[in-house]
Structures are given as structure tokens and as C-alpha cells.
Amino acid sequence: MLQLINHLPANVVGVRASGEVTRADMENVLLPAIDQLAEREGEINYLLVLDTNVQNFTLAAWWNDLKLGLKNFTKWNRIAVVSEQKGVEWFTDLFKFLIPGKSRGFTHDELSEAIVWVSGDGEQ
Structure with missing residues (x-):
């Protein structure tokens, strides 16, 4: 499940992932929030808090993440x-090579x- 994180700076979208993360989570929670932020700010600052194993993301969720x-x-x-x-450290480092901008693990x-x-x- 993905839940938006409240009380973040206006130029940041944050989500907390717990349990299984599905395509519906991506389409109903993350995608609209990212689209709104990109339209409003012109750039995306994204915070992902993983309270679940990345293996709990379904294949459809990963596909939507790529899109x-x-x-x-x-x-x-x-x-x-x-x-x-x-294992998430290498995943975060991989972002550096796939998309513009900066990425960092915490x-x-x-x-x-x-x-x-x-x-x-x-x-x-």
C-alpha cells in the first residue's frame, strides 16, 4: 500500500510504502500526486519511505513506476x-544513471x- 506523507514542503511529494504495493496504488496515489507536483513546480522532488521489502512491489507496480x-x-x-x-542502496545509486537529477539513500x-x-x- 502507498500512502501520501502529509506535512512536507510544498515542492516535495512523499509516499510511505507498506505491505504489498500494487498497480492500483501507483495509479491512484503516486501518479496523480507526481503529475500535480510536476505541473505546479516544474520539477519533481520525491521522497519514498520503504516500510516494506522492495520485493513486495508487484510487477504491475514496477511497470507503472517505469512509465x-x-x-x-x-x-x-x-x-x-x-x-x-x-539492497536499496544500489537501487538508489542506479537512479543516478537512469534519470536526470540527484538521488540519495537514507x-x-x-x-x-x-x-x-x-x-x-x-x-x-
Whole structure:
């Protein structure tokens, strides 16, 4: 399931992933929020908090994630992934080669730092 994270800076869309993440989650929660942010801000700052294993994303969810990335290809600015999973580090690093903008991984203890960084307030 994907849930929007409230009380983030206006230039950031954040979602918390828990349990199984499906195509419906992507289409009903993430895609509209990203589209609204891209239209409003002209760029995308995205915070993903993983409270589930990336293996819990269905194939259809991954497909929608790929379409999302391509649809807004030039608008990606910053991506912060918060997770305790060691395998997610390479995944976050992979973003650097697939899309423009910056990406960085954080632990759950660093969530506040991730929010500052993804919003651009920490300019690094």
C-alpha cells in the first residue's frame, strides 16, 4: 500500500510504502500526486519511505513506476529513498544513471535529514 506523507514542503511529494504495493496504488496515489507536483513546480522532488521489502512491489507496480519515470523524465530533480534494506542502496545509486537529477539513500533514523535534502533546503 502507498500512502501520501502529509506535512512536507510544498515542492516535495512523499509516499510511505507498506505491505504489498500494487498497480492500483501507483495509479491512484503516486501518479496523480507526481503529475500535480510536476505541473505546479516544474520539477519533481520525491521522497519514498520503504516500510516494506522492495520485493513486495508487484510487477504491475514496477511497470507503472517505469512509465512514471519516463513520462516526467526531464522534470526529476531529487529522489530520496528511506529504507533499512541494504539492497536499496544500489537501487538508489542506479537512479543516478537512469534519470536526470540527484538521488540519495537514507535510513529511517535520517528521515528528517532526507526531507531537508529532498526539498533542496540542504543543497548538497
